[in-house]
Amino acid sequence: MKLLVPFGSLITLVRKPTFENADLPAVLIDDEATNKRVKLVGNKVILFPENNDYDSIVLNKNNPEKILRKVVHVEYDIQ
Template identity: 45%
Template sequence: MSENIKYYLSRKGITEIKDFANQLGFKYTTVLDWVNAKTYPRIDKIEKMAKYFGVDKADLVEKHIPNNIQGINKQNIKYIPLIGTIAMGTPITADENIERYIPEFFLDDIPTSELFALHCKGHSMELTIPDGAIAIIHQQPTVEDDEIAAVLIGEEATLKRVKHMGNSILLMPDNKDYDPIIVDKEHPAEILGKMIKYEVSM
């Protein structure tokens, strides 16, 4: 993102970050942090910059590729909130939960339902899901047996395979070195949604 902002500033002939910030009504220090890759702009700021530069939002978010390479259809890109923290009692995609937005490409029609993304931390779901991956979650309150769900336990979200057992639910790790987690009245948890895919940054 920072390199793209600098690229389009240069292409537009803008040499002073302060001038750019003033024209869009942004704080100079905020824009400077974006340019120096210290922070990441929210989706509304990305949209405003894209309109100013006369480009698509994807052009600001994605890496640049040579002009002779055919790009993907940008109409098939959906910007998904990556959840950095989970504030109890607030919707999962509330502003205070969102770390940034990530572009997600869909081969078919873009889903109209709510999607969000989570960092995958730890080794309990290896070899299925590696540590450090980003999981794309379809927001829904229930999942079927053997589906992988994002589950909120306390203030922590975990990815586990779900198995229903009477009035209880077992959250099963794919890594046999880890123990299942029991969810019942004495050990409550909330299913946030079903994992539909994951991605590993190269």
């Protein structure tokens, strides 16, 4: 699956129901999808943005997620 995101970036995704440390999954939180780098810290899952303008997200039972896909390739248009 390929997804065109704002600013002309193209993200290629593959189906994967789980993630590991440093993966970049597409995650659905509430009704909003996001792509952030995974960091496993103890029993916490923290999603770190590649863009420092955005905040990290800690996932827990009060803030559950649904993993949609794993990002396997990103193309940026920097024009």
